[in-house]
Amino acid sequence: MIKRLLLFAVIISNISVSQNTIGTTFISEGVYDGYTLFTVSTETYLINNCGEVINQWTSTFPPGNSVYLLENGNLLRAGRTSSSDITFGGQGGVVELYNWDGNLIWQYFYDTPMMRQHHDVYPMPNGNILILAATVMSNSEAIQAGRDPLLLTETDLYNEQIIEVTPLGLDSVNIVWEWNIKDHLIQDFDATKDNFGNIGLNPNKLDINFLNGGSGGSNWLHINSIQYNEERDQIILSSRNLSEIWIIDHSTTTAEAASDTGGTYGKGGDLLYRWGNPEAYKQGTNADRTLFGQHTPYFIPSNLPNSGKILLFNNGIDRTPSYSQVDIISPPETSLGVYDYSQNTKYLPNNTDYTYDEFTTGNSDFFSPIVSSARQLPNGNILICEGNQGHFFEINSNEEKVWEYVNPVNSNNGNISSQGDPPPNANLTFRAEKYPTNYAAFDGRDLTPGDPIELNPDLTLCNSLSVSEFEIHPISIYPNPTNGSFKVSSTQNINKIEVYNILGKRVLVSSGTTIDLSFQSSGVYLIKIHSDKNSITKKVVKN
């Protein structure tokens, strides 16, 4: 028995290649070859898969909240000013551009008592920048727009606004386009006020009295993301408080964006599509919700797997039990950007095309109530940022974790932990982005890795992985899960395959690459694959 346990321990130590507590805590063959970007405290880091710093930018502001590396090597980042106006989680106020060398080249404050950037910005293909902001409506304006006065519990109400700016000089802009949700409201509360109409028959407009169980505070919508899709010329927004995503037209003029006519899709700035909570437009109940405080919905770009579908991080707050998932959905389109909709119904689809969660596997650890992101990677992997815990991980198309990283920087005070220590007690990270090594921003740059972020780093296991497991790359196991047999293929010569059951007992050894498990019971098996030079352990599920 002891022998058996020892053998199992050896196998397990082969697959969990690192004892690290922070930084890169797991890495295996199949991790996407790219650089990960994230911002915490005043710093923005670009790291390789070993957690070594490739580049770093320093701002005077904490995140406010998103950050992007542009193709020209510049960094676009929102920062949080110390303003005491328009305050809620995700507040920002300043948008900055840094060059590759870390110099601040442009800084724009959208931060007055009446308006404040928050959460997201987005770099447009033409060099313009979309900025998400909350602007103040007085309670009397809100009542004139049809808000039930009993549903106003603070001194004002926030309109959500998107402006598109062309950066000018060092600190100014031309505002070239603008959209405001307050121009697209509906209400059935007071026929003497503006926007009176039938909510269920006007899903392109937002019911100003639907609070999704909220209390009527100023921050009733809490938009946390704006992502642009160039092919459709549309923007996807995410309302955390309503648990809805919305799509709007960006082809409009500012005047059309304030109306419900005009633009490529003929609806002005009205909602072209919405999904997540049909109760918001009286086409369902709370039981019909599919989203729970989601983040970062975006159209997967055309050159990637799942292109044209929407990927998002579905946080899973407001349901019992709480657990997060990553969803991919396909809004039905009659033509590109025109969403199929039948009057007096909810928007489709009913089901996701793909969902990753850990709840259905009996492990409900995967949960971030706030922030977070998921991004499709070119090789089929998905990079997930479980943001509340500063935990990033990459899954492959078999939903195996191929990389895990724990942000070692304290998001409250910027303190950096030492390798071996527990993760900082706060290491909240809004999003993680990953850029391919051939991304244009890296052309002609010095990409020599520096030290990892964490103090007292330990790269032993990452280094040993890069000379052992990567040598056998690429390796594939198909089908997995299997009903009986599966095939192992690799660019390297495979000379032996051993199969262990979950108790560490070797149940099979073969010199061939097709393995038959039909006489074995259902469950998880560990497959040790030997090449001339080394070996690698993989997991196979027998149904």
Ligand SMILES: O=[N+]([O-])c1ccc(OS(=O)(=O)O)cc1
């Ligand atoms: O604490 N924050 O930094 C924070 C909190 C909430 C938040 O809003 S959310 O919609 O992204 O969860 C953003 C940032």
